[in-house]
Amino acid sequence: MRWLVLSLMVCFSGPVWAEEAKPLAEDPVVEARLKHLAVELRCLVCQNQTLADSNAPLAEDLRREVREMLAKNMSDQEVIDFLVARYGDFVLYRPPLKATTTLLWVGPFVLLTIGATALVVTLRRRARKVVDVPVTDEEQRRVEQLLAEGGKRS
Amino acid sequence: MIPEIGHFALILALCVAVVQGVLPIYGAMVGNSALMAVAKPAARAQFLLVVIAFCCLGYAFADKDFSVLYVASTSNSQLPLHYRLAAIWGAHEGSLLLWTLILTVWMFAVTLFSAHLPETMRSRILGVMGLVSLGFLLFMLTVSNPFERLIPAAPEGRDLNPLLQDPGMVIHPPMLYMGYVGFSVAFAFAIAALLGGNLDAAWARWSRPWTTVAWCFLTVGIAMGSGWAYYELGWGGWWFWDPVENASFMPWLAGTALVHSLAVTDKRGGFKVWTVLLAIMAFSLSLLGTFLVRSGVLTSVHAFATDPKRGLFILAFLAIVIGGSLALYAWRAPRVGLGGSFAMMSREGMLLANNVLLVAAMGSVLLGTLYPLFLDALDLGKISVGPPYFDAVFVPLMVPALFLMGIGPLAQWKKAEVPDLAKRLRWAFGVSVVTALVLPFVLGAWTPLLSLGLLMAVWIVTTAVIGLRERLAHVGGKSLLEQVSLVPRSYWGMLVAHCGIAVFVVGVTMVKGFETEKDVRMNVGETATIGDYTFRFDGAQDVVGPNYTAARGAFRVSLDGRETTTLYPEKRRYAAQNQVMTEAAIDPGLLRDLYVSLGEPLDEGAWSVRLYHKPFVDWIWGGCFIMALGGVIAISDRRYRLAWRKQEPTVQPSAGTARRKVA
Numbered sequence: 001m002r003w004l005v006l007s008l009m010v011c012f013s014g015p016v017w018a019e020e021a022k023p024l025a026e027d028p029v030v031e032a033r034l035k036h037l038a039v040e041l042r043c044l045v046c047q048n049q050t051l052a053d054s055n056a057p058l059a060e061d062l063r064r065e066v067r068e069m070l071a072k073n074m075s076d077q078e079v080i081d082f083l084v085a086r087y088g089d090f091v092l093y094r095p096p097l098k099a100t101t102t103l104l105w106v107g108p109f110v111l112l113t114i115g116a117t118a119l120v121v122t123l124r125r126r127a128r129k130v131v132d133v134p135v136t137d138e139e140q141r142r143v144e145q146l147l148a149e150g151g152k153r154s
Numbered sequence: 155m156i157p158e159i160g161h162f163a164l165i166l167a168l169c170v171a172v173v174q175g176v177l178p179i180y181g182a183m184v185g186n187s188a189l190m191a192v193a194k195p196a197a198r199a200q201f202l203l204v205v206i207a208f209c210c211l212g213y214a215f216a217d218k219d220f221s222v223l224y225v226a227s228t229s230n231s232q233l234p235l236h237y238r239l240a241a242i243w244g245a246h247e248g249s250l251l252l253w254t255l256i257l258t259v260w261m262f263a264v265t266l267f268s269a270h271l272p273e274t275m276r277s278r279i280l281g282v283m284g285l286v287s288l289g290f291l292l293f294m295l296t297v298s299n300p301f302e303r304l305i306p307a308a309p310e311g312r313d314l315n316p317l318l319q320d321p322g323m324v325i326h327p328p329m330l331y332m333g334y335v336g337f338s339v340a341f342a343f344a345i346a347a348l349l350g351g352n353l354d355a356a357w358a359r360w361s362r363p364w365t366t367v368a369w370c371f372l373t374v375g376i377a378m379g380s381g382w383a384y385y386e387l388g389w390g391g392w393w394f395w396d397p398v399e400n401a402s403f404m405p406w407l408a409g410t411a412l413v414h415s416l417a418v419t420d421k422r423g424g425f426k427v428w429t430v431l432l433a434i435m436a437f438s439l440s441l442l443g444t445f446l447v448r449s450g451v452l453t454s455v456h457a458f459a460t461d462p463k464r465g466l467f468i469l470a471f472l473a474i475v476i477g478g479s480l481a482l483y484a485w486r487a488p489r490v491g492l493g494g495s496f497a498m499m500s501r502e503g504m505l506l507a508n509n510v511l512l513v514a515a516m517g518s519v520l521l522g523t524l525y526p527l528f529l530d531a532l533d534l535g536k537i538s539v540g541p542p543y544f545d546a547v548f549v550p551l552m553v554p555a556l557f558l559m560g561i562g563p564l565a566q567w568k569k570a571e572v573p574d575l576a577k578r579l580r581w582a583f584g585v586s587v588v589t590a591l592v593l594p595f596v597l598g599a600w601t602p603l604l605s606l607g608l609l610m611a612v613w614i615v616t617t618a619v620i621g622l623r624e625r626l627a628h629v630g631g632k633s634l635l636e637q638v639s640l641v642p643r644s645y646w647g648m649l650v651a652h653c654g655i656a657v658f659v660v661g662v663t664m665v666k667g668f669e670t671e672k673d674v675r676m677n678v679g680e681t682a683t684i685g686d687y688t689f690r691f692d693g694a695q696d697v698v699g700p701n702y703t704a705a706r707g708a709f710r711v712s713l714d715g716r717e718t719t720t721l722y723p724e725k726r727r728y729a730a731q732n733q734v735m736t737e738a739a740i741d742p743g744l745l746r747d748l749y750v751s752l753g754e755p756l757d758e759g760a761w762s763v764r765l766y767h768k769p770f771v772d773w774i775w776g777g778c779f780i781m782a783l784g785g786v787i788a789i790s791d792r793r794y795r796l797a798w799r800k801q802e803p804t805v806q807p808s809a810g811t812a813r814r815k816v817a
Contacts, residue, residue, distance in 0.1 A: 021680040021691070024673045024753075024762055031673075042538045048396050050540070053389035055736070055753070093540025100534045104525045108518035108547040115510035123498055123506075 160210025161301040167203035174284030178277035190277035201258040221307030230313035232701035240324040247300035278346035313730030322382035330375030334440040336368020341437035358419035370785035377778035388736030395544040401443030407516035408436040497569040504562040511555040560617035582616035607663025614656040647788025658777025664770035685767030
């Protein structure tokens with residue numbers, strides 16, 4: 001995320017050339033903040049696209065609205081709160097942590113912990129069960145014979 | 155008439171599938187070799203019948219036969235022939251036929267390359283594949299028939315979704331399905347081994363090349379899908395963690411774990427129980443992916459509930475396959491031996507740890523993909539789970555996996571000594587850390603994630619170099635050339651595939667760290683500069699395509715005053731469904747891509763234009779192709795060639811030696 005902001009700052013603060021095309025946005029600072037917000041917001045009418053990427057007319061309208069809010073000096077959190085109040089959590093691509101989403105957020109790390117514990121326990125138990133059978137002389141001779149054959153063949 | 159032939163061929167294929175699924179497995183159980191011998195001809199007959207059905211559907215498309223419902227709904231008389239043929243898998247019914255076709259292709263391949271397998275094993279494998287095929291054929295014939303007639307015929311077809319009218323779409327689904335369905339072979343091997351109770355190192359060696367081939371196809375298929383999204387969707391993203399993408403990525407993660415686990419079972423006889431479980435998991439996830447993508451449950455849980463026929467069929471099929479195989483697993487797996495002993499700190503231990511990480515990652519993707527569906531179905535609210543979530547959970551799981559990837563190949567089997575490993579790896583570690591700290595400054599911006607990405611990539615490459623040096627010294631041989639030829643190809647394959655991961659990581663890191671974009675309003679003759687490149691807009695012209703009209707912009711690109719190329723992005727309007735598509739223009743390069751897409755027309759010939767400069771973005775797909783190449787090198791290893799060659803009677807020395815080679 002920081003990259004995006006950084007790269008946007010780099011690209012918007014560059015020198016202005018003589019017949020350089022004008023940025024679509026009027027206020028580069030607001031635009032950078034909009035981008036930063038819009039990549040985590042869902043375009044509500046699209047199949048699965050962020051507000052930043054969508055070309056749908058509704059997404060365009062919503063972007064304009066967010067732009068206006070940002071221009072009025074609302075903080076990012078205020079904008080998000082407003083959107084959630086209007087559209088629900090569905091608009092957020094980063095689901096908020098609450099009772100119904102706890103499992104979603106802790107799940108991956110629970111999985112990892114279970115996996116790691118299972119691994120350690122199984123390996124411990126296994127180490128007790130498996131007894132290495134020493135190689136007999138006969139087997140040793142057989143191995144050497146096979147190795148010699150293999151060497152000749154390759 | 156032709157569609158009816160196709161339909162009839164499918165019905166016959168279903169009958170053959172029943173025979174193939176029942177008789178050989180029963181024959182293997184009672185030891186009746188006449189019944190077992192049915193497997194091979196049945197599999198080949200089924201292959202032939204499905205090919206006939208597939209060709210019939212292809213003919214209906216080529217012939218613009220709009221009296222076939224499926225043809226009428228996914229093609230149009232204006233659609234060029236190659237897209238009409240690609241439209242066979244452009245929607246639900248046809249992609250299932252493609253799935254079944256590919257399943258029978260794999261089946262046919264098994265009949266060709268299984269002469270070295272014991273007859274019971276081969277019959278069981280083909281039998282299990284027959285049963286899987288039975289499920290799909292039954293599905294097509296009951297609720298999803300591609301040959302269903304539309305009477306009276308439509309005067310004109312509804313056309314293929316414009317998004318799919320792209321060369322990438324012609325090749326991407328067959329590749330992806332080759333991978334998906336390829337895991338059915340590994341699955342069939344595992345089930346056959348469970349049925350027969352002979353889960354041994356030979357079983358692992360036999361199923362290894364099949365699994366690797368499937369994995370290669372899946373890798374390439376996913377990479378192509380991502381590349382398609384990149385240039386076709388017009389916003390320059392290459393992965394969105396979309397449920398459809400996740401559906402293909404989950405089997406890949408399980409398959410990657412399986413490939414590694416099979417290596418241990420093959421070489422050391424360990425992890426058998428776990429390997430079998432992974433084989434079941436990889437194929438189950440392929441089926442789950444099909445269910446997710448094809449049942450419509452993703453678009454809306456409620457749409458699924460209003461027309462649940464198809465979804466319920468796949469769900470039931472899924473339950474039977476997964477439940478049945480897990481039950482068999484629970485019944486049979488405890489009898490399987492343990493294999494050799496090994497310490498926690500050993501190559502086996504690290505491979506297992508890597509497996510745990512991969513499976514945890516797979517589980518997280520599964521959780522993130524299904525969670526919103528469950529919440530919605532339980533009326534607990536609608537949420538969106540998108541890239542911020544997946545990035546947050548996936549990166550922490552993958553970083554240790556990538557770190558272990560460097561150490562694992564250098565650790566000894568059975569027991570590795572930490573001080574020894576540390577000594578051998580110290581310069582790789584030093585080089586990686588220094589590069590990761592310094593390089594971002596040289597490139598112009600230091601961020602923790604950029605540094606971390608580079609650390610992992612350099613770590614993978616430097617450890618691979620150390621491993622290779624030790625290996626070359628170990629094999630002996632006089633000249634370097636001789637040493638190189640003495641190192642087994644499976645080892646080269648592993649190195650190449652791992653370096654592919656490094657290339658991929660570099661691509662992702664660089665593009666995330668240094669990508670720049672600009673949204674500009676461009677009048678004719680105006681320029682915009684991005685990443686040292688200057689774009690001059692020469693205006694947009696109207697062009698007419700076979701089934702669309704478009705505005706095509708021309709952008710002259712120059713670097714330091716020297717003109718390098720001209721790009722022609724388009725805004726297309728497809729007539730049949732009146733849909734607007736953005737065709738981005740891309741100037742690809744080893745070190746950067748330049749990407750232009752047209753937004754909306756503004757007044758006086760001006761356009762809103764989006765420009766991207768994407769450093770190293772092609773490394774993302776390049777890395778995937780290198781990974782797949784590694785897989786291809788690995789299966790060309792001498793051991794497998796010996797196993798294949800054995801079926802030619804002239805080379806077969808004697809039964810005794812031959813058995814030793816594959817065992």
